Amino acid sequence: MKLLILGGTEFVGRAVAEAAVARGHEVTVFHRGRHEPPEGVRALIGDRTAEDGLAALADGRWDVVVDTWSGAPSAVRDAARLLADGRVARYVYVSSRSVYAHPVPAGADEGATLVDGSPDAAGEVAYPQAKRGGELAAVREFGPDRSLLVRAGLILGPWENIGRLPWWLGRMARGGEVLAPGPRDLPVQFIDARDLAEWIVSAADFGLCGPYNLVSPPDHTTMGELLEACARVTGGGAELRWTDPEPILAAGIEPWNHLPVWIPPGELHGTMHGSNVWKAVLSGLRCRPVEETVADTWAWLESIGGEPPQRPDRPRVGLDPETERKLLHG
Known part of the structure; x- marks a missing residue:
């Protein structure tokens, strides 16, 4: 083509x-x-x-x-x-x-x-x-x-210029106690940009038309699997401290923005991490394991010196260290 x-x-x-x-x-x-x-x-x-x-x-x-x-x-x-x-x-x-x-x-x-x-x-x-x-x-x-x-849906992977997965990787690389928003088994839907791209090129080749939801199936991974993969690949000695949503929200910490990817159980979680993607799966969508997305993103970050690009039209995401410390230690 x-x-x-x-x-x-x-x-x-x-x-x-x-x-x-x-x-x-x-x-x-x-x-x-x-x-x-x-x-x-x-x-x-x-x-x-x-x-x-x-x-x-x-x-x-x-x-x-x-x-x-x-x-x-x-x-x-x-x-x-x-x-x-x-x-x-x-x-x-x-x-x-x-x-x-x-x-x-x-x-x-x-x-x-x-x-x-x-x-x-x-x-x-x-x-x-x-x-x-x-x-x-x-x-x-x-x-x-x-x-x-x-x-x-949520797009992660190498060359990410929003900062969600790069922030978690940078935080894990610093090590120490890390606020890990629970529940640990909370489902997460995302798509690696490369898997999205492969599907787009195939869909164009096959002449598909109309709307398609493009994100991983709801059972693809969890917050636990995502954050534990981040801790492993960075080797920063991060100690995950799994914390229930209630004290996190009470501290004024915003889901998605301060703690990227994470949305606590409820209506918004169903919206962001509960999409039906069978139409795309039946048309050939394949999603690589979360460990591969995390490892490749970390390798890319290291190759560019650790500072990811940032889209000027999007706010920076992430939690400041002092707020994290206060929640973990009072």
Whole structure:
């Protein structure tokens, strides 16, 4: 295939580019030139938010375009409109499970209620509405039979630029007593960016269309398995102190933000870690063991000096040492 990736130099886009190149596909990445593109791709430079920012895409034909945009939907609309008229056969939009309206029942599939969104929205748009608007833009310009909506859940793995798994790895590497939010057997759903990328490339090749939830099955791993793997691979002598949710919440510690990945049992946990993904599994989704994701992410962090990249549009995550100490020792 000839693939055009809008992005392609960071995290998910980079993983898609590398997966496609590894399979022998011809890959073009369109990006702003702020990061080095993967080896083996052709690079086009442009800023889709600027006036005439899509000029580099004025010519060319591709079989598939993969778009990871998470800002205003109007950017998806403009790119899709430019490429729809006989220049690209299929549009793959990497969306999010955030497009489902809260509360999302545990076990909900792709038919769950969606948030409202507009393909023409510009400026500052909340993340759920931005992703839903991007979906609508792709479908409007390419039609339901030529658009694939990849509703990803929590994404981890090498090149992560949000900081969730890198924070836990850095904390374990410092050693000492570590606040481990329980219960230890609490299910966790995530997808390694590389597994997501492999599925996207295969789905594009097979011509899949419509929405797919993309995250691991609910029984894939637990908080215990995730954090214990982090402690093992870093070798920092971390001592996990498993703590019930009640004192953690009473201390003002925020799930997901202060303690990345973790959400205590309840409605929100069912929303984030209880997604029905059988449609994706039956179409070929395979998820590597949590130990592999953790070990490879740690190896990548060590290779870049331990300081992960950070997306400027996302807040830093993690718990400050003093708050952790107070909760553990009073």
